[in-house]
Amino acid sequence: DIVMTQSPDSLAVSLGERATINCKSSQSVLHSSNNKNYLAWYQQKPGQPPKLLIYWASTRKSGVPDRFSGSGSGTDFTLTISNLQAEDVAVYYCQHYYSTVSYTFGQGTKLQIK
Amino acid sequence: EVQLVESGGGLVQPGGSLRLSCAASGFTFNSYWMHWVRQAPGKGLVWVSRINNDGSDSAYADSVKGRFTISRDNAKNTVYLQMNSLRAEDTAVYYCVRDFPSFDPWGQGTLVTVSS
Numbered sequence: 001d002i003v004m005t006q007s008p009d010s011l012a013v014s015l016g017e018r019a020t021i022n023c024k025s026s027q028s029v030l031h032s033s034n035n036k037n038y039l040a041w042y043q044q045k046p047g048q049p050p051k052l053l054i055y056w057a058s059t060r061k062s063g064v065p066d067r068f069s070g071s072g073s074g075t076d077f078t079l080t081i082s083n084l085q086a087e088d089v090a091v092y093y094c095q096h097y098y099s100t101v102s103y104t105f106g107q108g109t110k111l112q113i114k
Numbered sequence: 115e116v117q118l119v120e121s122g123g124g125l126v127q128p129g130g131s132l133r134l135s136c137a138a139s140g141f142t143f144n145s146y147w148m149h150w151v152r153q154a155p156g157k158g159l160v161w162v163s164r165i166n167n168d169g170s171d172s173a174y175a176d177s178v179k180g181r182f183t184i185s186r187d188n189a190k191n192t193v194y195l196q197m198n199s200l201r202a203e204d205t206a207v208y209y210c211v212r213d214f215p216s217f218d219p220w221g222q223g224t225l226v227t228v229s230s
Contacts (some may be wrong), residue, residue: 030209040216042159049209049220050159061218093159097215103149103161 001097006098006106012114018079022107023094025063028074031098038098041070041079044108045090053092054079089113116219118210123224126200130228134195137212144168144188147213150195152206153223160206165193165211175184178204200212200228 005027013019029038037057043052052061054070056076069081081088096104122134136148150162163184165172172184183196193210207223 015135022171038215042217049223050217051220052214052216052218055214055216095159095217097217100164102162102175103217105159105161108158 001102002029002093002098002104004096004106006092006094006109007071009107010110010112012112013034013084015084015086017084017113017114019084019088021079021081021092021094023077023079023106024076025077025096027069029096029098030062030074037073038078039070039072039077039108040095040097040098041068042093042095043088043090050093057095064078086113086114116212118212118217118219120208120210120220120221120224122209123226125229128201128228129229130218131196131198132200132226134197134208134210134224134226136193136195138191138193138210138212139218142211143191147215148184148186148193149211149213149217150193150208151217152195152204153209153225154203154206156230157206163195193205197226200226202228202229 005024039057044050053072058070069080071078074091091108091110093108117139119137149164163174167182169186173187181199186193206227209223210221
């Protein structure tokens, strides 16, 4: 199974600043057939289910603010939140969907306001 | 509006069984694969199982293989998770999720507590 490792486990960022969360997969999630990275990012606020933010590693879901961006390819990925807002406090998860018989999430990164 | 509503959670004794249901609406249900994902209290997300659009193929996490069975009724727009031989470590909120092919949207979840 592909193992997803996020860093850091938690971080505190000042309002208006940039937050960066990293995700590393134990093997490439770039599919050669379509040159797409099978990597998604989710946001989970307390007491709520997760919400999809980014898919195909860098495609923002419709309605997600453009301060959220995803980058990376192969095994190394980054979620960047620019101009941090109070409502961005949440736990963020990366996930691969490269395999159709096993789907793995990272352990989560807790984002707080400094 | 795309909506997924889970039901069937509750308190069950170790070794017991429970069947979760997820009612889907707002999209062409029989065109999508579906998943179950769980989250133990205070912990992260763990994929449990998925089923293809016509129900002919499924997959399971090793931790539930042989104990859980996923199924669907496309006439009722519903996906199920039959959980047998439940253990304390199965205690979690269980989410129903549509395959996008990333996971979107998620239901609100239903809590399963395995305890004597």
